Amino acid sequence: MIRDARVLQPEFVPREVQHRDAEVNQLTHALDPIVDGERGDTTFLFGPSGVGKTCIAQYTVEQLREAVVDIEHQYVNCWQNYSRFRALYRILEGLDGTVDVHRGSTPHDELLRRVREYDGPPYVVVLDEVDQLQDSAVLYDLYRVPKLSMILIANREEELFVDLDDRVASRLQSARRIRFDHYTEAELVAIMRDRVDWGLEPGAVSDALLRRIADAAAGDARVALGILRNAARDAARAGHDSVDPSTVTGAIPDARREIRQTTVENLTPHQRVLYDLLDEHGRQHAGELYERYREAVDDPRTKRTVRNYLSKLVQYDLVVAEGENRARTYRLTG
DNA sequence: GATCCACAGGAAGGGTTGGGGG
DNA sequence: CCCCCAACCCTTCCTGTGGATC
Numbered sequence: 001m002i003r004d005a006r007v008l009q010p011e012f013v014p015r016e017v018q019h020r021d022a023e024v025n026q027l028t029h030a031l032d033p034i035v036d037g038e039r040g041d042t043t044f045l046f047g048p049s050g051v052g053k054t055c056i057a058q059y060t061v062e063q064l065r066e067a068v069v070d071i072e073h074q075y076v077n078c079w080q081n082y083s084r085f086r087a088l089y090r091i092l093e094g095l096d097g098t099v100d101v102h103r104g105s106t107p108h109d110e111l112l113r114r115v116r117e118y119d120g121p122p123y124v125v126v127l128d129e130v131d132q133l134q135d136s137a138v139l140y141d142l143y144r145v146p147k148l149s150m151i152l153i154a155n156r157e158e159e160l161f162v163d164l165d166d167r168v169a170s171r172l173q174s175a176r177r178i179r180f181d182h183y184t185e186a187e188l189v190a191i192m193r194d195r196v197d198w199g200l201e202p203g204a205v206s207d208a209l210l211r212r213i214a215d216a217a218a219g220d221a222r223v224a225l226g227i228l229r230n231a232a233r234d235a236a237r238a239g240h241d242s243v244d245p246s247t248v249t250g251a252i253p254d255a256r257r258e259i260r261q262t263t264v265e266n267l268t269p270h271q272r273v274l275y276d277l278l279d280e281h282g283r284q285h286a287g288e289l290y291e292r293y294r295e296a297v298d299d300p301r302t303k304r305t306v307r308n309y310l311s312k313l314v315q316y317d318l319v320v321a322e323g324e325n326r327a328r329t330y331r332l333t334g
Numbered sequence: 335g336a337t338c339c340a341c342a343g344g345a346a347g348g349g350t351t352g353g354g355g356g
Numbered sequence: 357c358c359c360c361c362a363a364c365c366c367t368t369c370c371t372g373t374g375g376a377t378c
Contacts, residue, residue, distance in 0.1 A: 304368080
């Protein structure tokens, strides 16, 4: 039943994107100067998850690569590369592949110096989840690199600008902004239909089922494709030649869990304990949670450190903090 | 209404880590 | 081989806030 599983994978970038013409055009326009060897406009892509921000950024850069002879590009996920050092390291890595800069042996802004000295073809850097960057001043530094164009991706504009360095904020005030909204049900169905036609045997999934998946995904294409992928896999394993409604129903919680699971697996052991305690006991105040945590581990960290852990969990969208000061409680999302 | 208390989160400093140079 | 140094993590100390208590 499955012909090509790749097109259902989350990281797959389609050759043609659907329902994002306006956004693609705006981004292409912002990058136009690159065609003439100039620097492109700094551009923000804002919107909830699963609405195609990363996909459109990568797609547009790819288009540009086909149109322009010579550009360099690099994708940096700031969720994984959240420190100034790591982000700069990745950016330098995009330029010559190997970097012989190691922490400890080089003056602390050697990385930035090397990036600034860059004088090759135009360099397009996509900074995904840019709100996760600990030191936003790095954006200010990158802003001053002549050959470097930035595409910045984040969920919410307000949250991003709240803790931006003042210099950065004023510079980025003038940056272009492109907003992405949830997909409609019809758009999600069309996106899935396209992937189904490429990746599955004809007739494997009916439109009615795609509508059902779209409904469960609530405008999030990543969730929709996750459900579709799991449903197709389950049906294939069961030896069916098409997906039926009950398989879809079974795949919905799986897909949700899958997306969350990859995040949970990246937690440190201590963060994981906090996550599990919130899972087990539900909504809690910081005090009770800390007491349980202290019981649960051999070498408890201080309250201050646990507060840092919790704010990480909130940033990762695994935990919600509700209320202020004493009244604040923590619980898992969803 | 003054005081207390639990909590959030900033700032500063120390310890650990892990690479390169002497 | 040892030492140096920056990155990183954790702790300590601190200020600010708002609900609870008297």
